[in-house]
Amino acid sequence: xxxxxxxxxxxxxxxxxxxxxxxxxxxxxxxxxxxxxxxxxxxxxxxxxxxxxxxxxxxxxxxxxxxxxxxxxxxxxxxxxxxxxxxxxxxxxxxxxxxxxxxxxxxxxxxxxxxxxxxxxxxxxxxxxxxxxxxxxxxxxxxxxxxxxxxxxxxxxxxxxxxxxxxxxxxxxxxxxxxxxxxxxxxxxxxxxxxxxxxxxxxxxxxxxxxxxxxxxxxxxxxxxxxxxxxxxxxxxxxxxxxxxxxxxxxxxxxxxxxxxxxxxxxxxxxxxxxxxxxxxxxxxxxxxxxxxxxxxxxxxxxxxxxxxxxxxxxxxxxxxxxxxxxxxxxxxxxxxxxxxxxxxxxxxxxxxxxxxxxxxxxxxxxxxxxxxxxxxxxxxxxxxxxxxxxxxxxxxxxxxxxxxxxxxxxxxxxxxxxxxxxxxxxxxxxxxxxxxxxxxxxxxxxxxxxxxxxxxxxxxxxxxxxxxxxxxxxxxxxxxxxxxxxxxxxxxxxxxxxxxxxxxxxxxxxxxxxxxxxxxxxxxxxxxxxxxxxxxxxxxxxxxxxxxxxxxxxxxxxxxxxxxxxxxxxxxxxxxxxxxxxxxxxxx
RNA sequence: GCACUUGUAGCUCAAUUGGAUAGAGCACCUGACUACGGAUCAGGAGGUUAGGGGUUCGACUCCCUUCAAGUGCACCA
Numbered sequence: 001x002x003x004x005x006x007x008x009x010x011x012x013x014x015x016x017x018x019x020x021x022x023x024x025x026x027x028x029x030x031x032x033x034x035x036x037x038x039x040x041x042x043x044x045x046x047x048x049x050x051x052x053x054x055x056x057x058x059x060x061x062x063x064x065x066x067x068x069x070x071x072x073x074x075x076x077x078x079x080x081x082x083x084x085x086x087x088x089x090x091x092x093x094x095x096x097x098x099x100x101x102x103x104x105x106x107x108x109x110x111x112x113x114x115x116x117x118x119x120x121x122x123x124x125x126x127x128x129x130x131x132x133x134x135x136x137x138x139x140x141x142x143x144x145x146x147x148x149x150x151x152x153x154x155x156x157x158x159x160x161x162x163x164x165x166x167x168x169x170x171x172x173x174x175x176x177x178x179x180x181x182x183x184x185x186x187x188x189x190x191x192x193x194x195x196x197x198x199x200x201x202x203x204x205x206x207x208x209x210x211x212x213x214x215x216x217x218x219x220x221x222x223x224x225x226x227x228x229x230x231x232x233x234x235x236x237x238x239x240x241x242x243x244x245x246x247x248x249x250x251x252x253x254x255x256x257x258x259x260x261x262x263x264x265x266x267x268x269x270x271x272x273x274x275x276x277x278x279x280x281x282x283x284x285x286x287x288x289x290x291x292x293x294x295x296x297x298x299x300x301x302x303x304x305x306x307x308x309x310x311x312x313x314x315x316x317x318x319x320x321x322x323x324x325x326x327x328x329x330x331x332x333x334x335x336x337x338x339x340x341x342x343x344x345x346x347x348x349x350x351x352x353x354x355x356x357x358x359x360x361x362x363x364x365x366x367x368x369x370x371x372x373x374x375x376x377x378x379x380x381x382x383x384x385x386x387x388x389x390x391x392x393x394x395x396x397x398x399x400x401x402x403x404x405x406x407x408x409x410x411x412x413x414x415x416x417x418x419x420x421x422x423x424x425x426x427x428x429x430x431x432x433x434x435x436x437x438x439x440x441x442x443x444x445x446x447x448x449x450x451x452x453x454x455x456x457x458x459x460x461x462x463x464x465x466x467x468x469x470x471x472x473x474x475x476x477x478x479x480x481x482x483x484x485x486x487x488x489x490x491x492x493x494x495x496x497x498x499x500x501x502x503x504x505x506x507x508x509x510x511x512x513x514x515x516x517x518x519x520x521x522x523x524x525x526x527x528x529x530x531x532x533x534x535x536x537x538x539x540x541x542x543x544x545x546x547x548x549x550x551x552x553x554x555x556x557x558x559x560x561x562x563x564x565x566x567x568x569x570x571x572x573x574x575x576x577x578x579x580x581x582x583x584x585x586x587x588x589x
Numbered sequence: 590g591c592a593c594u595u596g597u598a599g600c601u602c603a604a605u606u607g608g609a610u611a612g613a614g615c616a617c618c619u620g621a622c623u624a625c626g627g628a629u630c631a632g633g634a635g636g637u638u639a640g641g642g643g644u645u646c647g648a649c650u651c652c653c654u655u656c657a658a659g660u661g662c663a664c665c666a
Contacts, residue, residue, distance in 0.1 A: 026608075027605095033609090039608095039609090041608055041609090047646095077609070078608095079646080080608080121666090158666075163666080316663085316664055320664060321664080325666085326665075329666090352593085352660065352661090353661065354661085355593060355661070356593075356661050357666095359593090382595080383660080385659085416628090419627095419628070421626080448601095448602070448603095449601085449602065452595085453594090453595070454595070454660095461600095465628060466615075467614040467615060467628095468601085468602075468603095468613065468614040468615080469615095469628085472614090475626085476629085478628095479625090479628095483625050483626085486625065487625085514605095521605085529602095533603065536614090537613090540613085544631095546629080547621095547629070547630045548630085552625040554625095589628080
């Protein structure tokens with residue numbers, strides 16, 4: 001569309017003797033209730049045209065029609081100049097862009113980006129909140145790849161700390177040697193069970209102490225269980241063999257469980273970082289910051305940074321006893337990641353409860369003069385809430401990731417079997433299809449919403465399979481494939497003689513041509529929702545096309561071939577778009 | 590208390606980043622299959638964009654303010 005902007009610049013120079021920046025020309029898609037495909041907003045031009053918006057539009061429109069063979073007509077409504085482009089133009093675009101093999105994938109841009117996501121704790125299984133995180137991270141990585149970046153997906157596993165010791169301690173006390181095999185339980189669920197058990201017993205102890213006259217705060221600090229857990233953490237840090245062995249054993253259970261969940265979710269990683277390795281990092285950065293005068297030391301020897309001039313607080317970066325806090329290790333880890341990969345950008349997919357933390361983290365790194373700090377970005381997403389409120393692992397009010405996926409597949413099975421179209425499927429094919437559809441519904445449901453918004457999930461209301469959903473789009477794909485199977489072969493040469501477009505064809509071409517810009521937009525905003533809404537729009541537009549005009553029994557062979565080709569292009573774009581969301585599309589369903 | 594985020598149809602979400610009469614889906618009502626796949630399509634009804642002020646040719650979008658919801662403000666991670 002650049003040629004229209006350029007010609008409009010010329011028109012304004014010629015008509016009104018004014019130079020205007022390309023950015024000041026506002027091009028948009030013509031609304032579907034008006035004729036045309038491209039619209040120029042002419043209100044801003046009246047300043048120098050000294051004429052009404054209508055007259056300005058008419059003058060520019062007439063100029064463009066004269067100058068550009070691609071412009072076949074125009075109309076003006078108020079300050080909107082609606083331009084129609086010729087069928088030849090659209091057919092050329094279809095051939096050169098949409099039908100070229102590389103459509104929907106940008107050439108490598110030479111930039112490297114890291115996407116850190118998932119980042120689970122190893123003391124409990126994944127829940128719906130993690131699911132949103134994982135799907136977002138994976139999808140954003142795919143989108144950035146399509147936009148031309150080299151992507152490194154990382155997972156920073158929180159595998160140490162007091163919360164891990166809680167499950168370990170509970171298992172040691174009451175586990176009686178239980179293993180995932182003996183319990184017939186996924187390892188992460190088994191460990192989670194002991195985490196919950198710890199919390200229950202801990203609460204009993206707190207109540208007992210309170211009954212003896214201690215305050216809530218005292219009781220929480222003095223309960224024998226929490227003291228034991230703290231001792232265990234100290235032993236872990238000291239490298240006590242027994243504790244380390246137990247830690248390794250239980251973490252291994254968890255990793256086996258996570259691997260299964262990740263596989264079902266369809267997500268993967270290029271590099272794992274473990275906090276047991278990284279928690280000691282960052283102290284050299286503290287030294288560096290002190291030398292540079294970015295940090296200051298208080299009398300008690302603790303180290304701080306003063307960010308009050310930016311509307312933030314003073315923030316502790318090292319304890320008075322010289323040990324690390326969260327910020328310390330994140331500073332160190334950021335440096336480690338950069339040393340490992342020298343990436344241009346680094347995306348942290350982390351919930352919005354940590355907005356402040358990342359604001360501070362990035363500010364500190366910038367003040368330290370790290371040139372790569374400009375490329376850091378916190379992809380902050382909203383919490384997933386239940387109708388009852390927030391999910392809490394310890395209180396058991398969570399939607400478990402594995403259970404949820406099972407339920408989705410089960411629902412997909414019921415829905416699909418009710419349609420009765422599976423006669424030719426083998427048992428294995430059916431299982432695979434139920435997985436594809438169930439996960440398609442779930443993933444689309446979670447990804448179509450703008451990441452920064454909080455998400456409400458009602459477990460009692462099943463995720464829809466009709467309308468604005470994953471299965472709707474998957475169905476459209478299956479339907480396209482069905483048509484193409486029946487057509488057997490597409491003759492691209494026959495399609496070339498096609499010239500006169502009908503509205504439904506043109507609408508589809510116009511929309512298909514937007515795909516690359518949509519990828520750019522979603523990559524820029526780190527938002528899979530942009531892709532999700534586009535693919536839905538595309539599927540809807542195809543369905544309209546499909547219902548409105550005949551494909552296989554078109555009036556003449558060129559029409560038939562052209563429409564088959566267009567169907568093929570739409571199917572491929574749907575497939576690519578869904579792939580960017582991490583959603584598979586079936587050939588039949 | 591301070592800071593950040595959010596508020597759009599009964600419900601779940603859009604709105605080309607300041608542009609036309611604010612669009613979809615679900616639910617509700619009416620139509621379309623001796624079939625290129627009805628998990629579809631065509632149509633109807635449903636709105637003071639939380640309230641109020643301002644900026645301008647033009648505001649869901651920007652500014653101020655009130656209200657509501659969420660999150661954060663540890664020598665926890």
